[in-house]
Amino acid sequence: QSVLTQPPSVSAAPGQQVTISCSGTSSNIGENYVSWYRQLPGTAPKLLIYDTYKRPSGIPDRFSASKSGTSATLVITGLQTGDEADFYCGTWDSGLRPGKVFGTGTKVTVL
Amino acid sequence: EVHLVESGGGLVQPGRSLRLSCAASGFSFEDFAMHWVRQPPGKGLQWVAGISWTSRVVVYAESVKGRFTISRDNAEKSLYLEMSSLRPEDTAFYYCAKDIEGDPSSCLYDWGQGTLVTVSS
Numbered sequence: 251q252s253v254l255t256q257p258p259s260v261s262a263a264p265g266q267q268v269t270i271s272c273s274g275t276s277s278n279i280g281e282n283y284v285s286w287y288r289q290l291p292g293t294a295p296k297l298l299i300y301d302t303y304k305r306p307s308g309i310p311d312r313f314s315a316s317k318s319g320t321s322a323t324l325v326i327t328g329l330q331t332g333d334e335a336d337f338y339c340g341t342w343d344s345g346l347r348p349g350k351v352f353g354t355g356t357k358v359t360v361l
Numbered sequence: 362e363v364h365l366v367e368s369g370g371g372l373v374q375p376g377r378s379l380r381l382s383c384a385a386s387g388f389s390f391e392d393f394a395m396h397w398v399r400q401p402p403g404k405g406l407q408w409v410a411g412i413s414w415t416s417r418v419v420v421y422a423e424s425v426k427g428r429f430t431i432s433r434d435n436a437e438k439s440l441y442l443e444m445s446s447l448r449p450e451d452t453a454f455y456y457c458a459k460d461i462e463g464d465p466s467s468c469l470y471d472w473g474q475g476t477l478v479t480v481s482s
């Protein structure tokens with residue numbers, strides 16, 4: 251069961267910008283780092299953002315992220331056709347049942 | 362380069378057991394926590410279990426607690442998931458993932474390619 255809420259889908263034309271929200275609670279996003287994962291069709295997920303806003307080596311600065319309170323946001327600028335994928339947010343939940351939690355996932359479509 | 366290779370998936374009948382393995386290379390396996398994450402076909406990601414670098418901290422998702430056991434062998438650079446009392450809803454691709462820290466945390470830095478487990482009679 252997903253604990254973090256994301257929009258099912260977002261879309262934009264090439265070169266435009268999309269924003270993906272991730273809503274959680276005080277026990278997860280509210281007090282822990284957020285990570286974002288990209289999953290291209292038929293492949294395993296891959297880390298896109300860690301520690302809320304940091305990019306692993308090789309991830310372009312077209313991908314940026316932030317957090318405010320119990321919500322996090324991923325922004326993709328200069329959208330490319332190769333960006334079509336499923337995106338998931340994730341964090342740790344420090345509540346009564348501690349563990350890693352993921353978002354519901356967002357499908358990005360390039361029009 | 363980090364490599365995580367899962368094995369052991371397949372078709373299994375409900376109620377039976379299965380053991381997954383993950384062979385790690387390209388990093389100091391003994392320094393990092395490890396996790397299992399699953400994804401039912403066509404659905405989202407579900408975290409299954411995590412284990413610290415020393416195996417002292419082990420955490421499970423409620424949906425598998427009491428049925429699945431995560432373990433590791435640092436000398437063999439391997440991660441395991443022993444699954445018992447399997448149910449049809451356990452059908453999924455199972456991914457092995459490397460944490461960013463020694464204790465289970467919020468970031469899964471590297472992922473394997475996954476192994477498919479199908480629970481059906």
